[in-house]
Amino acid sequence: MTDRTPTTPSPLTLSSVLVANRGEIARRVFRTCRELGLATVAVHSDADADAPHVREADTAVRLPGDAPADTYLRADLLVKAALDAGADAVHPGYGFLSENAAFATAVLDAGLTWIGPPPAAIEAMASKTRAKELMAAAGVPLLAPVDPATATEADLPLLVKAASGGGGRGMRIVNELSALGGELAAARAEAAAAFGDGEVFVEPYVTGGRHIEVQILADAHGGVWTLGTRDCSLQRRHQKVIEEAPAPGLPDGLRTALHEAAARAARAIGYRGAGTVEFLVTADDRAHFLEMNTRLQVEHPVTEEIYRLDLVALQLSVAEGRPLDAAPPLPRGHAVEARLYAEDPAADWRPGTGPLHRLAVPGAVRLDSGVTDGSVITAHYDPLLAKVIAWAPTRAEAVRRLAHALERARIHGPVTNRDLLVRSLRHPAFTTADGLDTGFYGRHLAELTGHDAARTARTRLAALAAALADAHGRSRFGGFRNLPSQPQLKTYAADGETYAIRYRLVRGALHAEDFPRVRLLAHTADTVVLDVDGLRREFTVARYGDRVHVDTATGGHALTALPRFPDPADRTEPGSLLAPMPGTVVRLAAGLAEGDRVTAGTPLLWLEAMKMEHTVTAPADGTLTSLPVRVGTQVEVGALLAVVGD
CATH class of the missing domain: 3.30.700.30 (Glycoprotein, Type 4 Pilin)
Structure with missing residues (x-):
C-alpha cells in the first residue's frame, strides 16, 4: 500500500556513519554501509573493547565505563564521538537512545544527519498515553484505558504498562483487584529505574490476543509504504522470542485494515524513515493499537526476506532525501526468525554469562549476530546471542528449515534457549498456527522445557x-x-x-x-x-x-x-541463597531485616541482570539469619545474597 503527498526535501550525500549502538544491530548497519561504500564508526564501552562490532568498524571511539548509563546512554559522548571521528550521520540502531527525541535533536543541532524520524515524531510516540490520544484522533482503533481508582472485578484481568520505554519493563498483569495497588507501585519503580520516568497506565489485558505489527517506511516526499504484517506473539516476559512474516491466518479484510491504520498513524505524526506500528488482535479479529516503535525493529529481517529489501539501505536513502518508489515490491514466500538467547527457560529465564567458545549454525539460513567464537557474554547487556532467520516459499517449509538448522547448531558456552526454540517451532499449536497468541508459553512452557525418557x-x-x-x-x-x-x-x-x-x-x-x-x-x-x-x-x-x-x-x-572426589570447601551453609548470575541488587522486600520470619516463596530481593529483573525468594519457611547485600550491591555468580535458617 502506498500514500504520496509531494514535498520538496533538500538532498544530501552521506560519507561516514556512526552507529550509536553495539552488538548485532551495529554489525547489521555496518554491513550495509560497507556495501554502499560508506565509512563506519563504532562506539564501545570498556566491556565491549574487543567486541566484533568494534573490530569490524573503520574507526572506533571508546566510551569510558561498562554500565549503559555511563556509555551507550550518554547522548553527549555519542555526539562528540561522531564529531571527533568525522562522521556526518548517526544511526541509532534499536534500544538505548534509538527512540530518544532529545538525542535526535542533539545530533541534528551538531550539524549531523539523523538516520531516523524527526524528533517531533519520536516525541509524539515516546509516551504511550500521549500516543494513544493521537492515534484515537487519527481514527486508529485502540483499547480504552482503565482508571485504576475506579476499576472493578468486571475489568479484570488488567495490564499495567510503563508510559515510556518498552521491552516488557514496567509491565504487570493483574488478575486480582487487591493486587492492583502493589503492582502499580512495582511497575512505577521499575519504569523509573529503567527509563527515568515512573508514569504508568492501566488497560484491559486481552487473553488469547495476537501481537501483530506492520512495518512502515516513509520518505520526505510524502511517500508511505506499508510492508506487510509480522506475527510476534510468542513472547517471554513480554519480550519477543519467535517472529514471522507475513502473519499467518489473518483475514484479507483485517490485513487491509491493519495496513490502512498503520499508514494513518504515520501520516498523523509526519513520520519519516523506518518504523513499526504494533497492534493487539483479539480472537474475534478485532485490532487495537498498542504502540509505535520509531526505529528499526529487532525482527526486521523477516520483512527483508519476504520483500527482498534492505531496510537499512532504505533508511540511509531516505535520510539522504531520496524518494521511495511509487510502490514497494510484491512480497513472496514466508520467513521465520528465532531469537537465540543466553538464558535458561526452565529456570525462570535466568540469563547465562561467560565465554562463548563456538557458534555455528548450518543450513540455508540467515544469521544476524553480535558475537563470534571467543566472545564473552557479560551481565551488562541483553542476553541476545543471535537471530536465526529462515525463508522458504511456504510457512511450513520455512519453519521446518529453521528448526532443522537450530537443532544442528553448535553452541558451546553459556546455557541457551536453543532447545526451547526447536520444540516451539515443532509444537502443533505453532505449526498449525491455531495456537498463536501471547499466552503460548504460559500454556506450554512446562512441556517445552521438560525432559522425557x-x-x-x-x-x-x-x-x-x-x-x-x-x-x-x-x-x-x-x-x-x-x-x-x-x-x-x-x-x-x-x-x-x-x-x-x-x-x-x-x-x-x-x-x-x-x-x-x-x-x-x-x-x-x-x-x-x-x-x-x-x-x-x-x-x-x-x-x-x-x-x-x-x-x-x-x-x-x-x-x-564432575570430579571423583568433591572438594569439601565447595559446601555452603544450608539455606544459603547464592547469586545465579552477575547483577545488581535493585530492590529489597519492604521492611526486610535479619531475624525476620519468612515463608517459602516469599520474595526477598530483586536482582537485575541483562535488562531483566530476577526475583530471589525464600527456599523454605524459616528465619532470615543473614542479609549481607543492600540496594546497589553488585554481585558475581555464586555470591551470598541471603541465608534462611530454621
Whole structure:
C-alpha cells in the first residue's frame, strides 16, 4: 500500500556513519554501509573493547565505563564521538537512545544527519498515553484505558504498562483487584529505574490476543509504504522470542485494515524513515493499537526476506532525501526468525554469562549476530546471542528449515534457549498456527522445557560419548586394553541429573552394562561413532575445562564433568541463597531485616541482570539469619545474597 503527498526535501550525500549502538544491530548497519561504500564508526564501552562490532568498524571511539548509563546512554559522548571521528550521520540502531527525541535533536543541532524520524515524531510516540490520544484522533482503533481508582472485578484481568520505554519493563498483569495497588507501585519503580520516568497506565489485558505489527517506511516526499504484517506473539516476559512474516491466518479484510491504520498513524505524526506500528488482535479479529516503535525493529529481517529489501539501505536513502518508489515490491514466500538467547527457560529465564567458545549454525539460513567464537557474554547487556532467520516459499517449509538448522547448531558456552526454540517451532499449536497468541508459553512452557525418557536416554548416550572421547584423549594408546580390567568411571551432570558412566574397552570393544545394545564403531578425542540398536550415531565432542559439549544430528548436549572426589570447601551453609548470575541488587522486600520470619516463596530481593529483573525468594519457611547485600550491591555468580535458617 502506498500514500504520496509531494514535498520538496533538500538532498544530501552521506560519507561516514556512526552507529550509536553495539552488538548485532551495529554489525547489521555496518554491513550495509560497507556495501554502499560508506565509512563506519563504532562506539564501545570498556566491556565491549574487543567486541566484533568494534573490530569490524573503520574507526572506533571508546566510551569510558561498562554500565549503559555511563556509555551507550550518554547522548553527549555519542555526539562528540561522531564529531571527533568525522562522521556526518548517526544511526541509532534499536534500544538505548534509538527512540530518544532529545538525542535526535542533539545530533541534528551538531550539524549531523539523523538516520531516523524527526524528533517531533519520536516525541509524539515516546509516551504511550500521549500516543494513544493521537492515534484515537487519527481514527486508529485502540483499547480504552482503565482508571485504576475506579476499576472493578468486571475489568479484570488488567495490564499495567510503563508510559515510556518498552521491552516488557514496567509491565504487570493483574488478575486480582487487591493486587492492583502493589503492582502499580512495582511497575512505577521499575519504569523509573529503567527509563527515568515512573508514569504508568492501566488497560484491559486481552487473553488469547495476537501481537501483530506492520512495518512502515516513509520518505520526505510524502511517500508511505506499508510492508506487510509480522506475527510476534510468542513472547517471554513480554519480550519477543519467535517472529514471522507475513502473519499467518489473518483475514484479507483485517490485513487491509491493519495496513490502512498503520499508514494513518504515520501520516498523523509526519513520520519519516523506518518504523513499526504494533497492534493487539483479539480472537474475534478485532485490532487495537498498542504502540509505535520509531526505529528499526529487532525482527526486521523477516520483512527483508519476504520483500527482498534492505531496510537499512532504505533508511540511509531516505535520510539522504531520496524518494521511495511509487510502490514497494510484491512480497513472496514466508520467513521465520528465532531469537537465540543466553538464558535458561526452565529456570525462570535466568540469563547465562561467560565465554562463548563456538557458534555455528548450518543450513540455508540467515544469521544476524553480535558475537563470534571467543566472545564473552557479560551481565551488562541483553542476553541476545543471535537471530536465526529462515525463508522458504511456504510457512511450513520455512519453519521446518529453521528448526532443522537450530537443532544442528553448535553452541558451546553459556546455557541457551536453543532447545526451547526447536520444540516451539515443532509444537502443533505453532505449526498449525491455531495456537498463536501471547499466552503460548504460559500454556506450554512446562512441556517445552521438560525432559522425557527419550531426552534422558539421548543425554546418557552423549555422556557415554564424552567419556569415550575423554579416554582416547588421555591415553596415547587410545584407551584400549588387551586384558580385562575394572570398569572406568566418569560422572557428568546435565539438566539437573547426574550420569555415572561405567565402561571397559577391551581390544577396541566396548563393554558397558548400562549400554548392552551399543557397539563402538570408532572414536577419537573429538569424535565418537556408536552403533545403537543397529543405527549408526555420530557424536562430536568438545571440551572446555570441566564443560563438555556433545553435538549430534538430534541436538546438542552440555555436560559438566564432575570430579571423583568433591572438594569439601565447595559446601555452603544450608539455606544459603547464592547469586545465579552477575547483577545488581535493585530492590529489597519492604521492611526486610535479619531475624525476620519468612515463608517459602516469599520474595526477598530483586536482582537485575541483562535488562531483566530476577526475583530471589525464600527456599523454605524459616528465619532470615543473614542479609549481607543492600540496594546497589553488585554481585558475581555464586555470591551470598541471603541465608534462611530454621
